[in-house]
Structure formats: structure tokens, C-alpha cells
Amino acid sequence: WIFRTEKKSFPFKFSGLEFKNRIGLAAGFDKNAKYIKEIYHLGFGFIEIGTITPISQSGNPKPRLFRLPDDSALLNRMGFNNDGVIDVASRIKSFSNGFPELRKNIILGANISKNKDTLNDDAFSDFQKCMTSLNGLIDYYTINLSSPNTPGLRDLQDNIYLEKLLLSISKFNLESGKPV
Numbered sequence: 001w002i003f004r005t006e007k008k009s010f011p012f013k014f015s016g017l018e019f020k021n022r023i024g025l026a027a028g029f030d031k032n033a034k035y036i037k038e039i040y041h042l043g044f045g046f047i048e049i050g051t052i053t054p055i056s057q058s059g060n061p062k063p064r065l066f067r068l069p070d071d072s073a074l075l076n077r078m079g080f081n082n083d084g085v086i087d088v089a090s091r092i093k094s095f096s097n098g099f100p101e102l103r104k105n106i107i108l109g110a111n112i113s114k115n116k117d118t119l120n121d122d123a124f125s126d127f128q129k130c131m132t133s134l135n136g137l138i139d140y141y142t143i144n145l146s147s148p149n150t151p152g153l154r155d156l157q158d159n160i161y162l163e164k165l166l167l168s169i170s171k172f173n174l175e176s177g178k179p180v
Contacts, residue, residue, distance in 0.1 A: 027049060048111050050112060080113060080116065092137045131176070
């Protein structure tokens with residue numbers, strides 16, 4: 001492959017994972033785990049898929065990506081459009097079974113969150129569904145509480161929700177032991 005080098009440059013360990021380099025592809029590019037093999041061949045040290053929710057959702061109404069020419073910027077209001085965790089998990093399984101040697105060389109993370117219609121009091125169940133469905137398929141989880149495009153999501157950063165949510169996620173995740 002043209003873009004990947006076989007030279008291991010600057011490998012490092014973090015949270016029990018060994019990364020081949022410090023450059024990774026963040027969530028948002030491959031929301032649905034459709035391009036893991038292609039992205040791997042670009043030489044990233046890790047790939048984070050998602051943001052994934054338990055149930056598929058179409059995201060915000062279109063248009064949801066805007067150019068701001070005066071600021072040389074893009075504005076993203078996607079709203080966690082994704083195929084849902086069951087479909088994403090199925091794609092990761094297919095990739096892992098079809099390319100086991102590649103899978104051993106990829107640090108694969110999953111960025112997970114709640115569906116926009118889930119009440120904040122029930123948010124943990126959405127995270128639990130994602131973690132359960134992805135258990136054994138990924139190397140780490142990213143808990144997404146920061147999107148301004150999902151109603152009420154950033155309220156989960158308040159102490160009343162955050163401590164309960166993180167304790168619940170940590171307790172639930174003890175079995176898999178994956179970094180969060």
C-alpha cells in the first residue's frame with residue numbers, strides 16, 4: 001500500500017494497549033465500521049469508529065454540514081447519524097474473521113453514546129447496550145458526552161449525572177477490562 005510504511009515509528013503503550021504510533025483517526029470518519037481495512041492501510045496508530053448508539057438514527061435534518069468561508073471553517077451538526085450498534089458490531093466481526101492478521105495489528109476504539117430520544121436518567125442503559133454488543137470486538141471505549149447536537153447530552157456532564165454514569169460504566173466494564 002502506498003500510504004503505509006512497515007517501519008514502526010514511535011510505538012508507545014497506554015492503558016495496557018500498544019500503539020504502533022501516536023497518530024490515530026478519531027470518531028466521525030468511519031461511524032459505521034465500513035472502512036476499517038482501508039483506514040488501516042493508511043498507517044494510523046489507532047482507529048476510533050462511531051459515534052455509535054444502541055439504535056440506528058438518521059441524525060439531524062439535512063443540510064447538517066456547513067461551510068463558513070469567512071472563518072475558513074466547517075460547521076458539523078450531524079447528530080450521531082449511525083446504523084446502530086448491532087449492525088456496527090456485525091461489521092467488526094466480519095472484518096475480524098476475514099482479516100485476523102490485520103485485526104491483531106489494529107487498535108480499534110468505539111465512540112459510544114445514547115440515542116437522542118433516550119432520557120438522561122436512562123442514559124446508562126444505552127451505554128451498557130453498546131458496551132455489551134461490542135464486548136470482545138474492540139480495544140477501548142470512548143464515552144461521548146459532548147455533542148451539542150444531541151438534546152440534553154451535555155447535561156450528562158453535570159455532577160448529578162456524571163458520577164453515577166461513570167461509576168456505572170466502570171462497574172459494568174470490569175468484566176471486559178477494556179480502557180474507557
